[in-house]
Amino acid sequence: MSSNRYPWLQKEKPQPEQQAPLLLPTKEIPGSYGIPFITPIKDRLDYYYFKGHDKFFQSKIDQYSSTVFRTNMIPGPFMASDPRVIAVLDAKSFPILFDTSKVEKKDVFTGTYMPSTKLTGGHRVCSYLDPSEPSHTKIKQFLFNLLKSRKDYFLPSFRSDYAARIFSSVESQVASNGQANFNDLNNDIAFDFLGKAYFGKSPSDVGASGLQKKVTIWLLLQLAPLASNVLTKLHVPKLVEDFLLHTFALPSFIAKPGYKSMYDYFNTAGSAALDLAEKVGLSRDEACHNLIFATSFNTYGGLRVLFPGLLARLAQSGRELHGRLATEVRQAVASHGENGQVTLGALEQMELAKSVVYEVLRIDPPVEFQYAHAKKDFLLQSHDAQFQVRKGEMLFGYQPFATRDTRVFGANAGEFVPDRFVGPDGAKLLRYVWWSNGPETEEPTVNDKQCAGKNFVVLVARLFVAEFFLSYDSFTAEISGSLVGSQVNITSLTKAKAKAGN
Numbered sequence: 001m002s003s004n005r006y007p008w009l010q011k012e013k014p015q016p017e018q019q020a021p022l023l024l025p026t027k028e029i030p031g032s033y034g035i036p037f038i039t040p041i042k043d044r045l046d047y048y049y050f051k052g053h054d055k056f057f058q059s060k061i062d063q064y065s066s067t068v069f070r071t072n073m074i075p076g077p078f079m080a081s082d083p084r085v086i087a088v089l090d091a092k093s094f095p096i097l098f099d100t101s102k103v104e105k106k107d108v109f110t111g112t113y114m115p116s117t118k119l120t121g122g123h124r125v126c127s128y129l130d131p132s133e134p135s136h137t138k139i140k141q142f143l144f145n146l147l148k149s150r151k152d153y154f155l156p157s158f159r160s161d162y163a164a165r166i167f168s169s170v171e172s173q174v175a176s177n178g179q180a181n182f183n184d185l186n187n188d189i190a191f192d193f194l195g196k197a198y199f200g201k202s203p204s205d206v207g208a209s210g211l212q213k214k215v216t217i218w219l220l221l222q223l224a225p226l227a228s229n230v231l232t233k234l235h236v237p238k239l240v241e242d243f244l245l246h247t248f249a250l251p252s253f254i255a256k257p258g259y260k261s262m263y264d265y266f267n268t269a270g271s272a273a274l275d276l277a278e279k280v281g282l283s284r285d286e287a288c289h290n291l292i293f294a295t296s297f298n299t300y301g302g303l304r305v306l307f308p309g310l311l312a313r314l315a316q317s318g319r320e321l322h323g324r325l326a327t328e329v330r331q332a333v334a335s336h337g338e339n340g341q342v343t344l345g346a347l348e349q350m351e352l353a354k355s356v357v358y359e360v361l362r363i364d365p366p367v368e369f370q371y372a373h374a375k376k377d378f379l380l381q382s383h384d385a386q387f388q389v390r391k392g393e394m395l396f397g398y399q400p401f402a403t404r405d406t407r408v409f410g411a412n413a414g415e416f417v418p419d420r421f422v423g424p425d426g427a428k429l430l431r432y433v434w435w436s437n438g439p440e441t442e443e444p445t446v447n448d449k450q451c452a453g454k455n456f457v458v459l460v461a462r463l464f465v466a467e468f469f470l471s472y473d474s475f476t477a478e479i480s481g482s483l484v485g486s487q488v489n490i491t492s493l494t495k496a497k498a499k500a501g502n
């Protein structure tokens with residue numbers, strides 16, 4: 001990836017909103033790693049328990065008066081052999097993480113630690129491969145081919161296997177219990193939907209219903225080092241939780257029987273997909289483990305965070321936004337839909353719904369961290385200074401800070417603004433939306449590390465908004481924090497007038 005993909009990094013052509021001085025002062029990267037072993041643990045406790053994520057980073061920005069600094073990152077000892085990173089927390093320095101001519105992305109998907117490959121059939125799956133590794137090209141191409149081959153199924157499957165099921169469950173739970181736990185329903189239904197969308201067969205179609213529970217255990221084993229306040233909710237003391245989750249990898253054998261069931265399902269239901277893999281020179285076995293990971297970790301893991309996050313922002317925005325979205329969706333369906341249903345053509349007319357989705361992905365990126373190692377020595381620029389980075393050093397980006405940079409998004413960068421991306425001026429900001437590990441204005445390729453499912457994610461998020469406001473005028477929900485992202489309990493739904501009484 002050449003640096004001219006990020007014109008604001010070039011001194012010759014500063015963007016209007018990036019009027020940085022032409023000659024930035026060269027500075028030492030501030031911050032220190034402290035005393036080995038002791039300081040990384042202190043940093044970990046601050047990050048999880050004493051300060052929390054945002055305060056941990058903000059206090060260091062304030063302390064060093066810099067958005068680029070040295071720090072330890074979680075989980076630290078003994079899980080990670082080296083916790084030392086250079087944090088890049090502004091919109092100018094962050095895109096260095098996408099520049100594969102300068103950084104290497106080998107084995108950094110989960111950061112400073114890597115889960116055992118025993119959890120992925122002994123394979124390093126695509127997310128852990130650097131684009132320079134030959135199997136990266138083959139696997140990513142295979143995933144592109146699979147998504148392309150299934151593209152006509154996504155919309156009808158979302159409507160019948162996701163939206164219809166989840167909406168009717170929410171309605172009946174609200175009617176009987178006064179509320180519905182959206183996250184639990186989403187966790188159950190989204191995995192079946194993905195089976196239908198990607199392979200035409202959900203786990204229950206092939207006698208494997210409930211597979212998502214095994215997938216959840218498998219996910220937890222990989223993500224436990226990044227989780228906190230899970231056991232403390234059960235009155236386990238913080239330090240005990242810290243020791244149990246963040247010090248040693250949980251044993252992979254816990255997931256072994258479940259993983260065997262996952263493999264059997266993907267190998268059977270995904271048989272046509274595996275035929276596609278053979279065409280690009282992959283073995284069926286390696287492709288099957290990658291299929292499991294792309295579906296269960298990348299997609300299902302992502303949708304477990306994205307859909308509740310989207311609904312939480314919609315709930316907090318209130319009736320006025322709901323009314324505008326309902327009007328837009330229904331007008332688009334009336335003029336461009338078919339038989340009163342959402343089509344791709346209708347979706348294209350929904351500018352506000354589209355902007356809402358981008359704004360959620362900007363302000364609450366479902367994957368908050370990105371990491372990379374410097375491939376060579378280079379100068380890294382923030383808005384205010386440039387810094388010497390040495391080959392081998394680890395770079396770390398906390399995306400919610402970079403995509404809430406006031407120098408790009410203005411004084412209201414920290415607020416949820418539903419219309420932010422509407423119109424030509426809004427469209428210009430899309431290149432600063434980075435949830436997919438690359439600008440929203442670019443497409444993933446086999447040569448970069450941008451999310452292979454970028455377009456699928458934006459499509460299903462837009463479908464979510466469209467299907468929701470085709471069925472409902474408004475809703476209310478209680479929002480709290482969950483393991484990752486938001487916990488949403490829907491407390492009331494107002495059915496669309498045309499549909500009321502159905």
Ligand code: HEM
Pocket residue numbers: 105108109126127128129136140143294295298299301302303306365366367369370371435436437448449450451452453454456457
């Ligand atoms: C990579 C986010 C859905 C497949 C990534 C990365 C991010 C991301 C941030 C880059 C990680 C890094 O290298 O630092 C998400 C989110 C999703 C989602 C938030 C859903 C809400 C999907 C879907 C697929 C997918 C639907 C389906 C194929 C992949 C793959 C990679 C990747 C294969 C590695 C790309 C490479 O090695 O070049 N995703 N993703 N993801 N994602 Fe997604």
